[in-house]
Amino acid sequence: xxxxxxxxxxxxxxxxxxxxxxxxxxxxxxxxxxxxxxxxxxxxxxxxxxxxxxxxxxxxxxxxxxxxxxxxxxxxxxxxxxxxxxxxxxxxxxxxxxxxxxxxxxxxxxxxxxxxxxxxxxxxxxxxxxxxxxxxxxxxxxxxxxxxxxxxxxxxxxxxxxxxxxxxxxxxxxxxxxxxxxxxxxxxxxxxxxxxxxxxxxxxxxxxxxxxxxxxxxxxxxxxxxxxxxxxxxxxxxxxxxxxxxxxxxxxxxxxxxxxxxxxxxxxxxxxxxxxxxxxxxxxxxxxxxxxxxxxxxxxxxxxxxxxxxxxxxxxxxxxxxxxxxxxxxxxxxxxxxxxxxxxxxxxxxxxxxxxxxxxxxxxxxxxxxxxxxxxxxxxxxxxxxxxxxxxxxxxxxxxxxxxxxxxxxxxxxxxxxxxxxxxxxxxxxxxxxxxxxxxxxxxxxxxxxxxxxxxxxxxxxxxxxxxxxxxxxxxxxxxxxxxxxxxxxxxxxxxxxxxxxxxxxxxxxxxxxxxxxxxxxxxxxxxxxxxxxxxxxxxxxxxxxxxxxxxxxxxxxxxxxxxxxxxxxxxxxxxxxxxxxxxxxxxxxxxxxxxxxxxxxxxxxxxxxxxxxxxxxxxxxxxxxxxxxxxxxxxxxxxxxxxxxxxxxxxxxx
Numbered sequence: 001x002x003x004x005x006x007x008x009x010x011x012x013x014x015x016x017x018x019x020x021x022x023x024x025x026x027x028x029x030x031x032x033x034x035x036x037x038x039x040x041x042x043x044x045x046x047x048x049x050x051x052x053x054x055x056x057x058x059x060x061x062x063x064x065x066x067x068x069x070x071x072x073x074x075x076x077x078x079x080x081x082x083x084x085x086x087x088x089x090x091x092x093x094x095x096x097x098x099x100x101x102x103x104x105x106x107x108x109x110x111x112x113x114x115x116x117x118x119x120x121x122x123x124x125x126x127x128x129x130x131x132x133x134x135x136x137x138x139x140x141x142x143x144x145x146x147x148x149x150x151x152x153x154x155x156x157x158x159x160x161x162x163x164x165x166x167x168x169x170x171x172x173x174x175x176x177x178x179x180x181x182x183x184x185x186x187x188x189x190x191x192x193x194x195x196x197x198x199x200x201x202x203x204x205x206x207x208x209x210x211x212x213x214x215x216x217x218x219x220x221x222x223x224x225x226x227x228x229x230x231x232x233x234x235x236x237x238x239x240x241x242x243x244x245x246x247x248x249x250x251x252x253x254x255x256x257x258x259x260x261x262x263x264x265x266x267x268x269x270x271x272x273x274x275x276x277x278x279x280x281x282x283x284x285x286x287x288x289x290x291x292x293x294x295x296x297x298x299x300x301x302x303x304x305x306x307x308x309x310x311x312x313x314x315x316x317x318x319x320x321x322x323x324x325x326x327x328x329x330x331x332x333x334x335x336x337x338x339x340x341x342x343x344x345x346x347x348x349x350x351x352x353x354x355x356x357x358x359x360x361x362x363x364x365x366x367x368x369x370x371x372x373x374x375x376x377x378x379x380x381x382x383x384x385x386x387x388x389x390x391x392x393x394x395x396x397x398x399x400x401x402x403x404x405x406x407x408x409x410x411x412x413x414x415x416x417x418x419x420x421x422x423x424x425x426x427x428x429x430x431x432x433x434x435x436x437x438x439x440x441x442x443x444x445x446x447x448x449x450x451x452x453x454x455x456x457x458x459x460x461x462x463x464x465x466x467x468x469x470x471x472x473x474x475x476x477x478x479x480x481x482x483x484x485x486x487x488x489x490x491x492x493x494x495x496x497x498x499x500x501x502x503x504x505x506x507x508x509x510x511x512x513x514x515x516x517x518x519x520x521x522x523x524x525x526x527x528x529x530x531x532x533x534x535x536x537x538x539x540x541x542x543x544x545x546x547x548x549x550x551x552x553x554x555x556x557x558x559x560x561x562x563x564x565x566x567x568x569x570x571x572x573x574x575x576x577x578x579x580x581x582x583x584x585x586x587x588x589x590x591x592x593x594x595x596x597x598x599x600x601x602x603x604x605x606x607x608x609x610x611x612x613x614x615x616x617x618x619x620x621x622x623x624x625x626x627x628x629x630x631x632x633x634x635x636x637x638x639x640x641x642x643x644x645x646x647x648x649x650x651x652x653x654x655x
Contacts (some may be wrong), residue, residue: 002027010103018653021106022650029635036107060629067130070122078650098152098153102149104145105143155579157390163325167537170529193326211333219248225304232268232299235323322536328539328589343572352372428464432538433450433541433561434536436561438474439474465513466591512648516538
């Protein structure tokens with residue numbers, strides 16, 4: 001007996017939607033699912049519809065120029081999907097407005113079974129734009145629709161926005177008109193993301209940049225002031241924004257960048273520091289950590305009107321072109337007077353924590369934060385938002401008596417609260433991290449949220465633990481590359497064995513961790529990709545706990561979610577509980593980033609395994625890598641979703 005679709009759900013944030021569905025068994029003849037986005041009016045009636053675009057062809061076909069088709073040609077061969085074009089077209093880079101009401105229709109399609117009706121030609125498909133014989137598709141069962149979702153960045157008194165800063169995409173290749181076989185030019189990407197009003201810059205920055213502009217526009221409108229504490233500041237548009245608002249700006253600018261060989265610090269901020277000092281005078285303070293033990297890692301700005309704090313802008317986004325456009329990031333604006341005032345008081349504590357300024361200002365120093373600042377930061381700032389429905393705790397760093405050492409085991413106060421919330425998780429812990437610190441392969445070292453997540457997944461095998469990591473050294477089981485013994489000749493240059501890209505502990509199929517990666521070789525129709533234009537790839541510092549439950553929690557901010565951030569850095573962390581819409585928006589962001597890098601991490605891991613098996617040498621590549629699609633032409637692709645091999649994430653979201 002053929003299976004049928006039983007349920008479907010959808011969630012979104014300000015950029016993308018995540019859709020998951022379930023069937024009660026394999027569907028006869030099914031080669032995938034055709035998903036249609038339906039825009040709804042105020043009465044819930046569909047006013048417009050669009051079959052979602054796709055780019056990956058069937059086996060035996062080829063899409064060498066990465067031309068867009070839709071799911072009437074190439075269906076979704078899985079039980080979840082990301083609608084990446086919910087707001088922004090991948091072809092034109094055009095933007096739809098926010099506050100759309102949307103739902104999705106999901107239809108199984110595939111081989112002709114019995115009297116199945118053919119899928120009609122779609123106006124958004126492009127016949128002849130791919131190579132190979134078409135695969136005729138027929139309806140394989142009844143359609144099912146998701147719940148209605150609203151595309152927004154407003155969640156009560158909190159605004160949350162996410163950028164589109166993933167560079168390892170075939171779409172970026174197409175936008176840059178990259179030649180086949182070549183990697184997209186990092187130099188061209190840097191130039192374009194440094195150029196205000198560039199279409200690619202606007203696309204990659206998403207709503208993060210407008211959120212910043214709006215804060216300053218509000219300050220001008222209300223004749224208010226902005227109190228900012230910044231780490232990296234090099235984006236030309238944001239620098240100009242600060243210059244234009246110099247009369248209403250109070251700024252703490254920390255050390256950023258350095259050359260350890262030349263013993264020169266603040267290479268990132270040196271130029272803008274010189275430019276802003278004459279404009280701000282005594283309303284600007286240099287907070288200099290010209291050493292490797294500390295960083296002034298904050299990136300927040302407080303709006304103050306008539307002497308009272310009204311709102312605060314924070315998150316993971318550095319005020320740089322790469323922060324806005326070249327890595328994944330999020331931003332949060334809290335429009336609550338109590339929370340804003342807590343940040344303003346922290347800003348004042350930073351201002352009052354007088355650090356010696358080295359002479360010259362680029363010279364090394366051994367500066368450490370003062371004990372008064374550390375003691376004051378040991379008290380959490382708690383508030384209730386949205387009429388008491390949302391609980392918010394703000395933690396500020398450093399919040400320990402001393403800087404500590406690499407062997408420090410005492411859990412700092414902010415991470416203690418995070419770990420307690422993770423311990424209470426009933427359904428899922430989702431995360432995105434840059435580099436919280438080294439993680440032991442067995443998860444016993446609790447110095448990072450990655451280690452803690454592994455432990456909680458081990459204690460509760462039913463708990464879904466999913467996350468994506470940017471830095472290879474933070475992946476569990478990381479092993480530093482072996483160095484040649486002294487006196488031996490250096491090995492000839494060649495491809496190095498990639499670091500581990502996938503971590504799933506034995507016996508814990510619901511603990512799924514991957515590392516950000518890009519395609520280094522031609523794989524089917526996929527061409528080589530650009531991984532990054534700076535240090536970070538995933539720069540978010542996010543944990544989402546039980547997003548489908550009223551007891552949900554979101555942890556975000558500048559804090560890298562490891563001990564060093566609490567012990568040694570200037571940081572801020574928000575812990576938001578009970579705001580389900582916000583938690584689901586962050587969960588969509590996590591799933592978006594995770595799903596993107598999952599395929600690429602798999603390719604990286606396969607290369608690693610092959611090279612290790614081959615004594616460190618890369619496997620032989622065919623002279624002409626075959627092009628072609630990946631979609632199966634057999635309904636057997638469904639089997640792993642019903643035998644437990646795949647779909648652990650889908651099962652959580654659609655339950």
